[in-house]
Amino acid sequence: MLVFAGAEEAIFCLSSVLLGPGDHAVVTWPGYQSLYEVGRAAGAEVTLHELREADGWSLDVERLIAAIRPETRLVVVNAPHNPTGMLPTPAEWARLGDACADRGIHLLADEVYRYLELDDAEPLTAGADLFERGISMGVMSKSFALAGLRIGWLATRDRDLLDRCARMKDYTTICSSTPSEILAIIGLRARDRVLARSRRIVADNLDVLDDLFRRRADRFAWVRPRGGSIGFPRLLGDEPIDAFAGRLVEAEGVLLLPGSQFGHPGNHFRIGFGRENLPAAVERLEAFLDRG
Numbered sequence: 221m222l223v224f225a226g227a228e229e230a231i232f233c234l235s236s237v238l239l240g241p242g243d244h245a246v247v248t249w250p251g252y253q254s255l256y257e258v259g260r261a262a263g264a265e266v267t268l269h270e271l272r273e274a275d276g277w278s279l280d281v282e283r284l285i286a287a288i289r290p291e292t293r294l295v296v297v298n299a300p301h302n303p304t305g306m307l308p309t310p311a312e313w314a315r316l317g318d319a320c321a322d323r324g325i326h327l328l329a330d331e332v333y334r335y336l337e338l339d340d341a342e343p344l345t346a347g348a349d350l351f352e353r354g355i356s357m358g359v360m361s362k363s364f365a366l367a368g369l370r371i372g373w374l375a376t377r378d379r380d381l382l383d384r385c386a387r388m389k390d391y392t393t394i395c396s397s398t399p400s401e402i403l404a405i406i407g408l409r410a411r412d413r414v415l416a417r418s419r420r421i422v423a424d425n426l427d428v429l430d431d432l433f434r435r436r437a438d439r440f441a442w443v444r445p446r447g448g449s450i451g452f453p454r455l456l457g458d459e460p461i462d463a464f465a466g467r468l469v470e471a472e473g474v475l476l477l478p479g480s481q482f483g484h485p486g487n488h489f490r491i492g493f494g495r496e497n498l499p500a501a502v503e504r505l506e507a508f509l510d511r512g
């Protein structure tokens with residue numbers, strides 16, 4: 221394991237050491253920007269594996285495997301997924317792990333939302349446990365709700381890869397903040413309590429969102445997330461989501477993030493439900509809708 225200043229530094233170091241000109245990566249999309257942009261900045265070609273609402277945002281493992289090329293060095297899958305809540309089945313996950321193992325490709329499992337699987341879904345086999353070149357990435361900022369610590373990690377059996385990441389880290393942060401590491405250890409030791417709290421918040425909020433989108437089915441299309449604390453609903457009707465979100469934030473101080481902000485076509489928006497004040501935000505959204 222190697223500890224980083226958040227998952228962000230882990231993504232930066234890993235993508236920088238694994239990818240360069242002539243290399244290729246396949247990355248789930250829409251998604252967290254640096255998962256595909258750091259590789260591009262390093263000179264690699266990146267194929268975005270698009271998740272589609274029509275498929276219930278599910279991972280199309282065979283389509284993803286078909287995108288792998290001889291020069292592919294890395295496959296990146298974020299699950300539970302930001303922003304759709306996608307979570308592969310254990311069989312899909314094993315199939316992808318086998319395909320990467322057969323080809324000698326690294327698989328980065330972005331597991332920052334691990335332990336927020338919904339509806340009693342089990343966490344997937346961790347990336348590091350899948351095969352030799354599987355990599356798990358975790359962080360204290362999501363399921364563990366300790367964003368300010370800026371502590372994340374990579375775990376893999378590929379020691380050479382970790383050595384190369386450590387050499388890269390010599391040019392970024394060198395080492396983590398010790399007070400943050402100590403607070404992270406306290407958080408990890410209280411893991412059961414911390415995770416139970418996060419899971420309760422997410423489950424309660426998801427009930428609120430399910431209810432909202434059921435009652436407002438004329439205004440929104442909603443695919444229920446399978447994990448994580450983010451969903452990706454679509455605004456129905458003629459109004460572009462940017463205009464709707466602009467009116468809403470001006471009137472009610474409630475911010476929705478339109479998919480257009482990260483280049484996603486369609487009228488989707490990203491909605492986070494990891495905070496305890498979500499019901500208050502939903503109330504304001506409904507008041508806004510009622511005013512027309």
Ligand SMILES: Cc1ncc(COP(=O)(O)O)c(C=O)c1O
Nearest residue numbers: 226227228252298302332359361
């Ligand atoms: C999927 C995903 N991966 C990685 C990160 C980076 O986490 P951090 O900002 O805690 O380093 C985020 C943050 O939003 C994320 O959503």
